[in-house]
Amino acid sequence: GLYFPQRVYTESIYVGQLQGSQVLQVHSMRENPTERPYFTLCSHRDTYASWFHMDEATGVLSMNKTLEWSDFSSIRSSLVRPVKDLNLKVGVSSVPMQKALCPFLPTVEVKFMFINDTAPSCGQVELKTLCFPDKVSNPHITENRMPGALRQLRRFTHMNICPNYTISYAVEAVSPAPFAVDGSTSELVVTAPVDREESEVYHLDLVCMIRTEEKLEKFFSSLHVNIYDEDDNPPYMNGTDTEDIKIEFNRSEGTVYGTLFVYDRDTTPVYPTDLIQNKLVGTLTTNDSWIRNTTTIEHKFREEKAIFGNVRGTVHEYKLKLSQNLSVTEQRSFQLDYLVNDTTFPGPEGTVLLHFNVTILPVPIHFSNITYFFTVSLKATTYSQIGSVCVDNCLKFKGIDVTYQLEIADRNISADAQSCYWAVGLAQKPNEKTGVLYVNDTEVLRRPQCQELQYVVIAEEQQNKFQAMTQLVVIFEGEADLMRLDEQRVLPCAEKRQRGECEASRGLGAPTGRCQWRQGRDKGISKKYSTCSPDLGTCPDAYCDAIESKNISICPQDCSSQPIIGGYERDLYGIKAGHGTCYCFSGKCFCEKDELEVFPICDDVCK
């Protein structure tokens, strides 16, 4: 329908503006040849509205009275101002109408800056101001619309300042543009419908020529006419409309698969959210309830320019998304069709059909026919990590929850023999994919019959309770530590601050029975800080694993959450980087330069 090519009209107006004189002209663009705009002055809230008259047909505002000094002071204003605003609202309709309909019409704001002064005399005035206002606002026209006048270039309120001068306008453009100036009315006219998808803005140079008594003066003002978009392009695909998807190990809710791109040369505004423009709505064409309950299509879009010939367009992305975890037994193939409909595109071809060929494979929970063999040193201390167990492909699993358990292989052995099996434990953190074997009790290992243990590892998939089993043999070899009897003397490795005492001590979780020293090289705060660890393979590695989280003393460097004293960096837990040597006492960690001899704790007074 009819629309205003500007969001606001502004003009300055002076005391002395004569009754009947024109002050401003609003325009409305038409959509079809039969439309004819009828303008009306909507707001009559303030007394000053009655000072103006609106020509219903031409959109020209003129004065019903001459503006007096008293008129300026009659306008209430909260502050003392040299200029007061006269805010009017103009409505447009394709039929003659009364003010009451104003709330239902397109309207535009007209703001006059009523200046508490008479207009400057011809000698005083800066010539350019006869041509153009200080700030030229940019108009806009919607693509595919009728030609027509979109702006009055003359400044009505300044036309009579120099009556002897003749002012005329012309328009130039760097590149061909369907704009011209109506010589008789000085209106800027768009001469043909424009296509936004060809050019979003036209950069015009308005030329104002003032012929005075002596000379011809030329003034320029640039004008950018923005072309507004309408949904005049259907969505289209570039290349394939089909995506083959295989779902196997990654079966967790929320996972997205594959991507199909749909292009649309029109823009898609994200704001205001309720604005319906170029909205692509998609619908699953299948009625299969399982497909509907299990899958959905995720739709995102982004604005692009380069691929649309440097004009803004929209690229839509469609991905298949799981709306719930898939059972490991689920196995099926289906074609999912998704109809994308450009709801605001008038034409018939406003739809594209996307095809997702989906194959869901089952995931067997089983151990390939292996027997796990692990050898462990008899010197290993409690919590030493032995190894990890994992059903086939377990590291690729997402959305498949498998827990692991250890059981004695031969149930019929004597109670005494059964007690050997305390030696090895299995731990697993929530959401971790493997089970980790560790030395649980070194006491029993002193008995020779306990030094080869046969277990059964049972893996159980939680959703369907499928189980898989395999054999596990743990062999304890080498000689035990002489200090074995005094097991409770096993202290956290992390407490040791020098290589010597570190490598000489038995620490919790040490597979070799001895702590291991890592010597840092860097000067400042570094990830490679010096520290004493039960097993440099797993600690520190910036991850508090299943075994380490069983006891803070095993690897406080990875698991401590207490404040660290000294120079350090931390992510969530532990010590990401430290200065010099980092050591910890029951979870409280310190990082400091190694070469400082430790000063006496108290000064002489404390002795």
Next chain:
Amino acid sequence: RLDCVKGNELCLKEPGCSTKYRTMRQCVAGRETNFSMVTGVEAKDECRLALDALKQSPLYNCRCKRGMKKEKNCLRIYWGIYQHLQGNDLLEDSPYEPVNSRLSDIFRLAPIYSGEPALAKENNCLNAAKACNLNDTCKKYRSAYISPCTSRVSTAEVCNKRKCHKALRQFFDKVPPKHSYGMLFCSCPLGDQLACSERRRQTIVPACSYEDKEKPNCLALQASCKTNYICRSRLADFFTNCQPEPRSLSGCLKENYADCLLSYSGLIGTVMTPNYLRSPKISVSPFCDCSSSGNSKEECDRFTEFFTDNACLRNAIQAFGNGTDVSVWQPMPPVQTTTTMTTPSQRNRDRDRSPNAIEPGTHINHLNPADNSLYQFCGSLQAQKLQTNNTIDVLCVDPQIDDPS
């Protein structure tokens, strides 16, 4: 001048005022549900009368103060009244009491500056950080925001953004500007531009307080800011106090750099938190862009340019960084419109290559008043000390309340 909480209390104690206030609130409620349009002229007059009556009440010209007790409540009352005023009924367009301090007041107390303008020879941002840690108040509030802003919350979340924002607001509300501005608006020497400007960019811990997984559309971000009284008010304050004006000496309509810097710092800790961009010229922006703006692109560009290309804000930051103030600057020659035969678009291209000096407000950032999603911030014109008698078409950004009449 009363704050709106006291004004509200006084009004409710006075029968005449409280009935008018209640009527006006009903008018608002009615207007929001289009009720007023269908009840005819008498209801509208009653609304008009209620509004006129309120103009005599303590509520009419009430304001709020940043960081005051019950600030949010005060702002709620202000906006409750404000949305019916338009045109010449306008109050000053920010809910906050103008501070009208001068940058020179701040410099005199600043430990960093020795009185004469400290041209950026040193890394003033580092100096400001040093000065802060040597002042117990600044040190305390600086650490109070850096801790929440740098503490990772989970593997997915870098920090608790809400806590970080709250602590940042506390820092700028509680720490004397000589310290907080020193770290936010410090000037950088050409020789040490990168390290110094990066330190300045890090002042608000942008990884937590500024950046986000996805960059929203600026108009959408503004709409979300408007749903929060604090953010809405700080943004209105920023539009009011940093409105550029090419013809004014300072490049600012309000000719007050201190008020502009204060309102900029007031945005920090809201969803509209701005930060420096990595650019040779001083340029700031909220974390948003104008992608997917559809037909509102121009309006969105104007909104962002109020941050990224605002001569008033840039001059204010440079003035603080150089230890000067508005009055120190040479009167700016009014913007010349030459009549040379080169076409304007040619001149536009020339201008973009102008050096990075304090420049007159050549780029006019006027927010389109007709759009009802922006703020009315028509600066009071008497604040303008104009050199020429040209009228200034100040395009006011107007929330353009539907006219009840």
Next chain:
Amino acid sequence: DRKRGRGRGSGGRDDRVKGQGRGCLLKEIHLNVTDLGLGYRTKEELIFRYCSGPCFDAETNYDKILNNLTHNKKLDKETPSRTCCRPVAFDDDVSFLDDSLEYHTLKKHSAKKCACV
């Protein structure tokens, strides 16, 4: 607050004493963060406050006895500590930006109040 032009850190330090007279006092020194020896690479500075001074007049019977027993070698090689001038309250945390533009915060790094304990 800071005195300009004064050397910081090694040697050129600016000690100021808070509190009165002799005994266990709160003192402060203006340092570069690098002077703290914690490994941080930064040009930022801070005020470090510490407790120092004798605690003779705060001694109890316990301390006198301890002194006599140690003197008479009644406690083997042990040397339990006597009254110490120590912080009983710590300053607010201090934060700073290092040369790789990472922020760090030091907790309980500086004394706020001293006492003989």
Next chain:
Amino acid sequence: DRKRGRGRGSGGRDDRVKGQGRGCLLKEIHLNVTDLGLGYRTKEELIFRYCSGPCFDAETNYDKILNNLTHNKKLDKETPSRTCCRPVAFDDDVSFLDDSLEYHTLKKHSAKKCACV
């Protein structure tokens, strides 16, 4: 509690350690009052409890900084004290009759609870 027939004083002492493991611990020793060195003439005895042991794991940034500054001679001749293992609560008073049949009472003579301060 006291064990009879146990050697007292030099050498023959009965150390018992209260608290666990290492670090700052509460220890006690069975003494004659005369061993205290306070000049009382009496044959009465008492249990003297005291605090002893390292306080490494109670150190704060303050102590680390102090150690570094002292090491790098940034605090001139001062050596402010680092964490001390000290009593944080004292035993009840003890009274005894001296050889001249006069009663005496000792206050804050023995530790009840220890901590690194």
